[in-house]
Amino acid sequence: MKRVAQSLARAEGRNIVKEEDLKRVRGILVDNLNEVLRDEQVRIRTETYGIRKASPRFQVVRATLINHPKLTVHEIWEYVKDTGLFKDVGNLQGLLDWMRKYGYVIETSDRRYEWV
Numbered sequence: 001m002k003r004v005a006q007s008l009a010r011a012e013g014r015n016i017v018k019e020e021d022l023k024r025v026r027g028i029l030v031d032n033l034n035e036v037l038r039d040e041q042v043r044i045r046t047e048t049y050g051i052r053k054a055s056p057r058f059q060v061v062r063a064t065l066i067n068h069p070k071l072t073v074h075e076i077w078e079y080v081k082d083t084g085l086f087k088d089v090g091n092l093q094g095l096l097d098w099m100r101k102y103g104y105v106i107e108t109s110d111r112r113y114e115w116v
Helices: 002-011 019-038 040-054 056-067 073-083 089-101
Strands: 105-107 113-115
Touching: 002 019, 056 073, 056 089, 056 113, 073 089, 089 105
Parallel strands: none
Antiparallel strands: 105 113
């Protein structure tokens, strides 16, 4: 905010930032953030992220990895298969891939998963 306010002041030939500059910058930033939040792709991704994180599937895998670190996908499957939340190991693997992509879990070189 400070740097943008300084730029506005310089554009008007001033070396000192005034309170009005800061108010204008705040308005600009709020408008830009509102535009981003109205964007359809941002809305879809935000909703998808929230749904995934709050899902029972996410929660059961998280709990399993916290309580039993460094499991392979098949070992995780043994813990979660009776929940009925996953169709098969491939379905579980899909969630683990998503969790790895977004930094919730890490996959070690020996293909074991750990909660981050």
